[in-house]
Amino acid sequence: MGPDYGDIDTPYKCGVNQVNMNQWTGLISTAFGIVYAIMSYTLPDASIGNPMEPKIFPLMLGIGVTICGILLIINESKKKSTAQEIKKERGKGLSHDSKLIIYTCVVAFIYALLFERIGYVLSTIIFMNAMLFVLNGKQKWKTNLIVSMTFSITIYLVFLKLLAIPLPMIPFLQI
Amino acid sequence: MEVILHNLLLGFQTAFEPINLFWVTLGGILGTIIGMLPGLGPATGVAVLLPMTYAMGPTGALITMCGVYYGAMFGGSRSSILINTPGDGAAIAATFDGYPMAMNGRAEAALAISAIASFIGGMISVIFMIFLATPVARFALKFGPAEYFLLMLMAIAMTSSMSKGNVIKGFLSMFLGLAVAMVGLDPQSGVNRFTFGSLELQSGIDFLTVIIAIYALGEVFKCFKDIREGKKKMQTKFGKIWITKEDWKRTWKPILRSTPLGFIIGALPGAGGTMASLMAYNNEKQLSKNPEEFGKGEIIGLAAPEAANNASSVGALIPMLSLGIPGSGTTAVMMGALLMLGLQPGPMLFQNHPDIAWGLIASMVVGNIILAIINIPMAGALVRVLAIPPKILYPIILGLAFIGTYAISNSVIDFYIMIVFGVVGFFMEKAKIPSAPFILAIIVGNMMEISFRQALLISDGSWGIFVGSPIAAILLALTVASVVLPFIKGHKFFNRKKATIAK
Numbered sequence: 001m002g003p004d005y006g007d008i009d010t011p012y013k014c015g016v017n018q019v020n021m022n023q024w025t026g027l028i029s030t031a032f033g034i035v036y037a038i039m040s041y042t043l044p045d046a047s048i049g050n051p052m053e054p055k056i057f058p059l060m061l062g063i064g065v066t067i068c069g070i071l072l073i074i075n076e077s078k079k080k081s082t083a084q085e086i087k088k089e090r091g092k093g094l095s096h097d098s099k100l101i102i103y104t105c106v107v108a109f110i111y112a113l114l115f116e117r118i119g120y121v122l123s124t125i126i127f128m129n130a131m132l133f134v135l136n137g138k139q140k141w142k143t144n145l146i147v148s149m150t151f152s153i154t155i156y157l158v159f160l161k162l163l164a165i166p167l168p169m170i171p172f173l174q175i
Numbered sequence: 176m177e178v179i180l181h182n183l184l185l186g187f188q189t190a191f192e193p194i195n196l197f198w199v200t201l202g203g204i205l206g207t208i209i210g211m212l213p214g215l216g217p218a219t220g221v222a223v224l225l226p227m228t229y230a231m232g233p234t235g236a237l238i239t240m241c242g243v244y245y246g247a248m249f250g251g252s253r254s255s256i257l258i259n260t261p262g263d264g265a266a267i268a269a270t271f272d273g274y275p276m277a278m279n280g281r282a283e284a285a286l287a288i289s290a291i292a293s294f295i296g297g298m299i300s301v302i303f304m305i306f307l308a309t310p311v312a313r314f315a316l317k318f319g320p321a322e323y324f325l326l327m328l329m330a331i332a333m334t335s336s337m338s339k340g341n342v343i344k345g346f347l348s349m350f351l352g353l354a355v356a357m358v359g360l361d362p363q364s365g366v367n368r369f370t371f372g373s374l375e376l377q378s379g380i381d382f383l384t385v386i387i388a389i390y391a392l393g394e395v396f397k398c399f400k401d402i403r404e405g406k407k408k409m410q411t412k413f414g415k416i417w418i419t420k421e422d423w424k425r426t427w428k429p430i431l432r433s434t435p436l437g438f439i440i441g442a443l444p445g446a447g448g449t450m451a452s453l454m455a456y457n458n459e460k461q462l463s464k465n466p467e468e469f470g471k472g473e474i475i476g477l478a479a480p481e482a483a484n485n486a487s488s489v490g491a492l493i494p495m496l497s498l499g500i501p502g503s504g505t506t507a508v509m510m511g512a513l514l515m516l517g518l519q520p521g522p523m524l525f526q527n528h529p530d531i532a533w534g535l536i537a538s539m540v541v542g543n544i545i546l547a548i549i550n551i552p553m554a555g556a557l558v559r560v561l562a563i564p565p566k567i568l569y570p571i572i573l574g575l576a577f578i579g580t581y582a583i584s585n586s587v588i589d590f591y592i593m594i595v596f597g598v599v600g601f602f603m604e605k606a607k608i609p610s611a612p613f614i615l616a617i618i619v620g621n622m623m624e625i626s627f628r629q630a631l632l633i634s635d636g637s638w639g640i641f642v643g644s645p646i647a648a649i650l651l652a653l654t655v656a657s658v659v660l661p662f663i664k665g666h667k668f669f670n671r672k673k674a675t676i677a678k
Contacts, residue, residue, distance in 0.1 A: 025606040029347055036354055039369065046364035050636070054366040057624045058357045061350050068347035075343065097399040101601060104396070104573070105594050111577065112590035124574060131570035147567055155578055163230040165582050 022076045029069030037062025103134060119170035124152035179309060182529050186537030189530065195238045196545070198231070199538060202239035203546045206246025208560050211254045212568055214398045216263020217488070218505040220247035222390040223572060225383065225512050226579035233516040233531055238538040240512050244505070245297070245539075245546045248448075248488060252289045252481060253550075253558055257282065257410060265448030265484045268456045272469065272476030279472045283416045286554045288474055289481045291418065292430050294547040296482030299431075300438045300489035301539050308536070312497035312522040320629035321640045325650035327623045330444040330500045333657045335612040337450070342661045344608045352613035355380055356620025363628065375588045382617045383511050384580050388593040389610050390508065391576035393600025395569050413555040418474075426478040429459050437483030441490025444502035447611075448484045448491075455483030489539065496520050496532060500619060504611040507618050514618075515583065 040058035045051035107130045114123040128148030136144055159165045189195060202224070209220040220243045228236035251262030256273035269289060276285040318326065335345030358369045359379030370376040418426075433455035440451040459479040460469045469476045491506045499521025501507035513520050518531060525532045549557070580589040603610055634640035642648045 021606055025344070025347075025608070029351075033350075043368060044366050046361075046366055048364065053628060054361045054364045054368065056631075057627055058354070058368065061354045061357065064350040065347065065354065068343050068350060071343045072347070097396075100399045101396050101598070104399075105598060108573075108577070108590065108594050112587050112594075115581075115587050115590065120578075124578075127577075128570050128574055131573060132567065135570060136564070136566040143567070147571070151571060151574055155574070158227075159578070159582065163227070163582075165230060167578075167581070 020076060022072055026069045026072030026076060029072065030066055031069075033062050033064070033066030033069055035062075036065060100134070104131065107131060116168045117171075120167035121152045121156050122170055123168075124155070125149055128152065179305065182533040183305060183537060185530060186533035186535075187540075189234055189534045190238060190537040190541045195235060195538070196541070198235050198239040199242040199542050200545050200549070202242025203246040203249075203542060203549055204557070206243035207250035207253070207546075207549065207557055208246075209243075209572075210247030210250025210262045211558070211560055212262065212398075212565060212572075213254060213258070213260040213401070214262070215247075215394055215572070216251055216265070216505070217244050217247035218263070218386075218508050219390040219394050219572075220244070220250075221505065221508045221512065222387045223575045223579060225387075225508070225515070226582040228512070229515070229582050233518060234534050236512065236516055237531065237535050238542070240509060241535065241538045241542040242545070244488070244509065245485075245542045246549075248485060249290065249293060249546050249550045250557075252293070252484075253286065253554070254561060256285045256289060256477075257558055258561060263448075265452055265487075267449065268452040268480035268484070269477060271456060271480075272471070272473050275470065275472035276474065276477065277410065281472065281474075282410050283414050284418045284422060284474065285477060286413075287416045287418045287551055288422060288426060288478050290547055290550040290554070292426070292433075292478040292481040293485040294543055295430050296434045296437060296485040297489060297543040298540065299434045300441075300486040301536065301543070303435075303438055304489055304493060304539075305536060307493060308497050308532070309525055311493060312525045315498050315522040318522075318646065319644070320626040320633065321643065322646050322650060324623055324626035324630055325641060325647055325654065326498065327500055327619045327626070329650050329654040329657065330494065330502060331612055331615050331619070332654045333444045334502065334615055335609075336657045336661045341607065342658075344606075345612050346658075348603065348608045348610065349612040349616045352616025353620045353623070355385070355613075356382075356617050357624070363625075375586070379621075380592060380617075381584060381589065382614075383515060383583050384589045384592050385596050385617050386508050386511050386614060387576050387580055388596035389600035389614060390504070391572055391579075392593060392597025393604065393610070395572055395576075396597065396601040397604055398565065398569060416551055416554050422474050426475055429455075429462075429475045429479040430482040432462075433459070433479040433483040434486045437486030438490040440483075441487025442493045442502070444494055444500065447503040447505075448487045451487035452480035452484040455479040485543075492539075496524060496535070497522060499524075499622075501615055504614050507611070507614045510618055 037059055040055050040062050043055050043058070046053050107127060110130075111123055111127040114126065117123075125148045128151060129144055132144035132148060133141070156167055159167050190199070205224055206217070206220045209215050209223065210217065221240055224243050225240070228239050231239065247262070248265070251266035252269040252273065253262075255261045255266045255269035256277050259270050259274040261267045261270055273285050273289060276282065315326075331349045332346075335349045336342050337345075356379075358376055360367055360370070360377045367377060436455055436458065437448075437451040440454065441447065456469075456476060456479060459475050460466045463469065463473075463475065488505070491502050492509070495501045495506040495510050497520075499510075499519065501510045510520055518524065518528060576593070577590060580593050581587070583589070600610060603613065630640050631638070634643070640647070642651060
């Protein structure tokens with residue numbers, strides 16, 4: 001899982017440093033592929049049967065990713081030599097939607113932390129309001145409150161009564 | 176033949192039970208609503224609503240999913256016609272002439288013909304499917320592990336190589352998906368792979384979580400970019416939603432022509448609805464006496480791609496149901512739904528669970544009829560959803576996505592996995608790496624590895640088994656061809672295609 005975070009960094013750096021997106025994708029993929037292949041190779045041996053058995057397939061995948069990454073880099077450098085790539089990726093700093101995405105991830109992370117501690121209904125109302133206040137605006141706080149409360153209570157009841165899946169309850173009150 | 180009819184009748188009996196009719200209608204309405212949201216298509220619809228069917232039992236769940244699937248497809252073209260924003264790739268062709276029609280004051284006819292064409296396309300294709308599903312499944316029963324491995328490889332390779340833009344990125348996406356599928360305890364040797372000592376990762380990364388992350392979270396992230404644009408003006412009052420006799424006379428032939436075309440393209444792995452509808456559009460444009468009318472509100476230009484789109488969505492279910500290999504992102508999600516219910520799609524599904532396989536086919540017929548009913552008279556009421564600001568709807572989609580993953584696993588750990596993959600999905604989009612091969616690979620990854628290892632076990636480690644039988648050799652040749660062809664001439668071919676469409 002760890003190396004996957006590599007993908008996350010790519011375009012972000014690209015926006016700031018104005019480096020070609022495809023080259024970054026190629027570089028990160030190559031790095032990921034090599035790490036993945038090495039990790040596959042160093043996996044523990046199988047205790048029964050062919051000791052290499054659990055490694056062959058992942059090893060092939062690691063090599064596959066590496067080859068794709070290298071091909072991407074080569075392709076991109078070819079393009080550069082023939083025609084200068086126009087660098088129009090993005091302006092300086094983070095764009096509005098990147099900020100929104102980071103905000104959403106942080107809010108979702110807090111949601112996950114609160115979910116089992118304060119129960120589904122409360123944590124969802126907080127999550128929805130956090131999202132709605134930013135997307136829909138503070139002025140419409142009444143709409144936001146109504147939407148978030150209706151949503152979380154309806155879902156809670158649908159899951160409990162219709163689908164028979166109990167969701168985490170609010171502590172102390174037990175509802 | 177008799178067996179098929181008998182099974183089909185049984186399927187209809189199940190599909191016509193009142194409770195199932197209720198589910199398919201509800202699924203259809205919810206699917207239509209999600210499909211109408213700009214940027215969100217059938218894959219997102221099924222992914223978000225999938226967990227809601229968790230407690231329904233296999234038949235009810237599948238029927239609901241069918242409703243959602245069709246609903247989202249119908250819904251996608253609604254927003255194409257009225258606000259010029261396709262719900263998903265396959266609805267792009269509906270904007271070419273659908274939106275101009277609405278601008279010319281013929282929104283009613285546009286809404287009606289798109290529903291009628293979709294209905295006819297879907298119905299005829301289901302009939303094709305009824306006759307094709309069993310023979311295909313029977314043929315696949317002859318496959319050994321080596322053939323199965325190659326078949327899966329071919330399916331993902333074709334999807335990767337047909338990905339728009341860049342073939343290398345398509346394959347990169349495939350390899351990454353397979354790499355993610357490897358995470359967890361290897362069932363055959365007991366070795367922990369890529370779990371980093373985490374107990375939660377031992378059971379692997381649930382593909383449903385990844386699907387919901389990519390198709391719900393990732394798509395909503397993508398939509399953040401447009402969220403500031405504000406509401407688009409659209410017509411909210413409609414007259415009678417129907418077409419004139421003149422319209423029908425001109426469109427019935429294009430509809431019938433586009434249906435088989437869409438069906439065949441849909442059945443090929445990787446091609447899917449977008450390509451089917453664009454090809455049908457181009458095809459009709461070339462056949463037309465006045466091609467210059469296309470793009471200005473020509474009704475044929477709306478009817479043909481709509482028929483092809485729905486036909487391809489049915490065709491796409493054939494490899495998924497009878498071979499167990501999804502050919503597109505949306506069918507991969509449908510397959511995820513089957514797997515969640517403990518059903519393994521593939522040749523054995525028709526033998527072991529004929530009730531479910533045929534129930535699904537029957538519910539496609541029923542779903543199609545109900546969706547046509549919902550979408551023609553009630554279209555005026557349903558499109559009001561488009562008037563609800565997306566600013567409110569997107570948080571709701573996010574809320575549904577989170578509760579959905581929780582319903583599947585009952586664990587908050589999946590929230591974190593989902594956030595990670597939602598971001599991964601967004602950046603894949605930014606780097607223009609297609610997501611369909613990634614999703615396909617995650618779903619078939621484990622099966623692929625098992626077949627691969629079984630094949631090598633049978634052959635005692637000799638790789639010759641992958642060319643050992645005629646079927647294997649053909650499959651391998653097709654796989655290699657799908658990798659190599661785009662590099663030789665595919666680029667030029669597709670570029671020209673795009674150019675003609677742009678005109």
